[in-house]
Every structure is written in structure tokens, then in C-alpha cells.
Amino acid sequence: MIVIKTPEELARMRVSGRLAAEVRDELARRIGPGVTTAELDDLARELIARHGGHSAFFGYRGYPGHICVSVNDEVVHGIPGPRRIQVGDIVSLDVGVVYEGYIGDTAATVMVGVSDPEVMRLVSVGRRALEAAIAQAVAGGRLSDISHAIESTASEAGYSVVRDFVGHGVGKTMHEDPQIPNFGPPGHGPRLKPGMTLALEPMINRGRFEVDVMPDGWTVRTRDRGLSVHFEHTIAIGEGAAEVLTCPGPK
Ligand code: MF3
Ligand code: CO
Ligand code: CO
Numbered sequence: 001m002i003v004i005k006t007p008e009e010l011a012r013m014r015v016s017g018r019l020a021a022e023v024r025d026e027l028a029r030r031i032g033p034g035v036t037t038a039e040l041d042d043l044a045r046e047l048i049a050r051h052g053g054h055s056a057f058f059g060y061r062g063y064p065g066h067i068c069v070s071v072n073d074e075v076v077h078g079i080p081g082p083r084r085i086q087v088g089d090i091v092s093l094d095v096g097v098v099y100e101g102y103i104g105d106t107a108a109t110v111m112v113g114v115s116d117p118e119v120m121r122l123v124s125v126g127r128r129a130l131e132a133a134i135a136q137a138v139a140g141g142r143l144s145d146i147s148h149a150i151e152s153t154a155s156e157a158g159y160s161v162v163r164d165f166v167g168h169g170v171g172k173t174m175h176e177d178p179q180i181p182n183f184g185p186p187g188h189g190p191r192l193k194p195g196m197t198l199a200l201e202p203m204i205n206r207g208r209f210e211v212d213v214m215p216d217g218w219t220v221r222t223r224d225r226g227l228s229v230h231f232e233h234t235i236a237i238g239e240g241a242a243e244v245l246t247c248p249g250p251k
Pocket of ligand 1: 056057058060061063077095096105199201232
């Protein structure tokens with residue numbers, strides 16, 4: 001069942017979304033060569049707590065981190081630890097916060113001193129795939145229009161989309177209906193309605209689409225060890241264009 005949020009719930013989702021986005025952006029500013037992924041996790045925990053929220057991830061199915069930090073060929077769900085970020089790395093930060101019972105879920109891949117134009121192109125295609133998804137997230141459209149926009153953006157650029165993980169509805173719980181695959185033909189699935197809140201999250205690989213879960217039970221890596229990018233926004237379907245909830249507030 002897809003939950004339709006009331007205007008009051010949407011107002012709360014805006015607050016959680018803003019907090020998640022501000023944490024994501026602050027982490028992106030603090031990342032740099034020599035920083036460990038555990039330091040980013042600590043910082044995220046502090047920032048979220050300072051604003052009166054808590055991580056939506058910590059303890060979720062036993063997940064041990066407050067955020068996910070996935071480096072290079074890691075796709076998603078990288079567990080923070082002693083690994084030090086190096087020049088040339090791409091780092092996917094996934095931040096989920098609970099604030100007054102509602103969740104904001106957002107991710108972005110950031111480049112740390114990347115000078116390879118092909119890597120820059122992969123990252124920008126990931127960002128564009130999310131933008132294309134948001135452009136299809138309009139009332140009256142069908143769910144798989146979003147999926148198709150992501151897949152075509154990736155495949156036209158010569159990349160593949162991860163099939164084992166999907167976007168999702170989000171609200172009082174992190175993973176609500178519907179599941180949103182990042183591939184497939186348009187024109188299928190439920191009709192999009194105002195008040196639906198969805199986490200759209202393309203995961204795009206430079207090489208092949210296959211991925212594996214590592215022995216830690218969480219970290220997902222590309223099977224061919226090629227680079228992977230991940231961008232995610234929590235959005236609300238409106239009367240016109242979707243509203244991106246995971247954007248920072250005015251400074
Ligand atoms: N935020 C992830 C998603 O986008 C889920 C993280 S699961 C966790 O759906 F256990 F790592 F928290
Ligand atoms: Co996420
Ligand atoms: Co998500």
C-alpha cells in the first residue's frame with residue numbers, strides 16, 4: 001500500500017529532508033584525503049543529534065553505522081571504518097535521518113581530487129539520471145516512467161544500472177511501498193499521486209551491472225570492480241513538478 005501523506009505530514013517530511021540534506025552537504029565539505037570514513041560517521045552522528053534527530057540507519061537490521069560511505073567500486077551500504085579517503089577517490093555518502101518520526105533519505109557521490117575526465121563524466125551522468133527521474137515524478141504519470149528515465153540516461157551514456165537495489169517510498173519508515181527499480185519500460189506500475197513521498201536513487205556502474213554483498217554482510221561492490229555512483233533524493237509528488245525534500249534550507 002502506498003501511503004499518501006497529509007499536508008501536515010509533508011510539512012514534517014520537509015524538515016527531515018532539509019536536515020538530511022544539510023548533513024549530506026556538510027559531510028561532502030569535510031571529506032578530503034586522509035579523512036577516515038569513521039570520522040565522517042562520527043561527524044554525521046553529532047550533526048544529526050545537534051539538530052534533535054537520529055540516524056535512520058543505525059540499528060536498522062543490525063546496521064552498525066550512522067551513514068553509509070561507499071568508496072570507488074563500492075556501490076552502497078559501505079560501513080564506516082578506518083579506511084582513509086585518498087586523492088582520486090569517489091565517495092558515495094548516504095544519509096538518512098529521523099526527525100519527529102519522519103525520515104529523509106539522500107545520497108550523493110563526491111569526487112576527492114579526481115582529475116580523470118571519464119570519472120567526472122560517470123559522476124555527472126549519475127546526477128543527471130536522478131534529475132531525469134525527478135522530471136518524470138509527476139502526478140498522472142506511471143511509476144515505471146521514473147525507472148525508464150534512469151535506465152535510458154545511464155545506457156545512452158554507455159553505463160549500466162544496478163538491478164539488485166531499488167528506490168522506495170519513504171515516510172514514517174525508511175522503506176515503504178512502492179519499490180522503484182532503476183530500469184524497465186515506461187508506462188507500467190501504479191499511477192503517481194500528489195502526497196506520495198519517494199526516495200529516488202539511481203546506482204550506476206561504469207562497467208557491468210552485477211554486484212555482490214561483501215562478507216561483512218552489508219558492503220555492496222561491483223563484481224567487475226568498476227566504479228559506481230549513487231545519487232538519491234526524497235521527493236514529494238505534487239500537482240505540478242515534484243518537490244525535492246532533501247535540499248538544504250536558506251542560510
Ligand atoms: N539509505 C539506504 C537507502 O537508500 C538504506 C540504508 S540501509 C542501512 O535505501 F542499513 F544501511 F541503513
Ligand atoms: Co539512502
Ligand atoms: Co533510499
